[in-house]
Amino acid sequence: MIRGAVDSEDPDRLYTVTGGRSRVDESVFDMVTLIVSESEPSPGMQSEHAKILRMCHRPLAVVEISSYLGLPVSVVKILLCDLLDTGKITARHPQVVRSDRQLPEPEMLKKVLVALQNL
Numbered sequence: 001m002i003r004g005a006v007d008s009e010d011p012d013r014l015y016t017v018t019g020g021r022s023r024v025d026e027s028v029f030d031m032v033t034l035i036v037s038e039s040e041p042s043p044g045m046q047s048e049h050a051k052i053l054r055m056c057h058r059p060l061a062v063v064e065i066s067s068y069l070g071l072p073v074s075v076v077k078i079l080l081c082d083l084l085d086t087g088k089i090t091a092r093h094p095q096v097v098r099s100d101r102q103l104p105e106p107e108m109l110k111k112v113l114v115a116l117q118n119l
Contacts, residue, residue, distance in 0.1 A: 024074070024077045024078050024081050028077075028080075028081060028084070028091070029062050029077050029080055029081075029091060030062070030093075031061065031062050031063040031073060032061050032062070032063065032094050033061065033062050033091050033092065033093055033094070034059040034060065034061055034091070034092040034093075034094065035052070035056045035059065035060055035061070035062065035065060035080060035089050035090075035091055035092075036056055036057075036058075036059050036089060036090050036092065037052075037053045037054075037056040037057055037088065037089055038087060038088055038089055038090055039053065039087075039088050040053065041053045041054060046079075048069060048071070048079050049079060049082060049083055049088075051068075051069060052065060052069070052076075052079060052080070052083060052089070053083070053088060053089070055068060056089060059092065062076060062077065062080065065080075
């Protein structure tokens with residue numbers, strides 16, 4: 001059997017990385033939750049955990065971490081739960097635009113667009 005260049009989709013590897021866990025509380029993280037490291041990796045730490053801590057010195061979205069690691073988002077969420085439970089990361093949810101705010105009128109937005117195009 002020929003394996004592809006990316007071995008991250010190997011079910012045995014994913015099982016090992018997650019310690020056999022396959023589900024996480026979906027309310028903790030969504031794909032755009034920003035993750036920030038709160039500590040450096042410690043000796044003996046699982047390599048994926050250490051990689052996450054190193055890459056999240058600046059805020060990164062869950063989906064970005066998944067892409068950089070080459071792992072499915074579901075697996076990354078499990079790893080992030082481990083780190084969150086131990087206080088090694090913080091999760092920042094993006095601010096939701098409140099619907100009670102007054103948005104500019106469409107005509108005003110058109111005028112701004114025209115002015116920008118004329119620059």
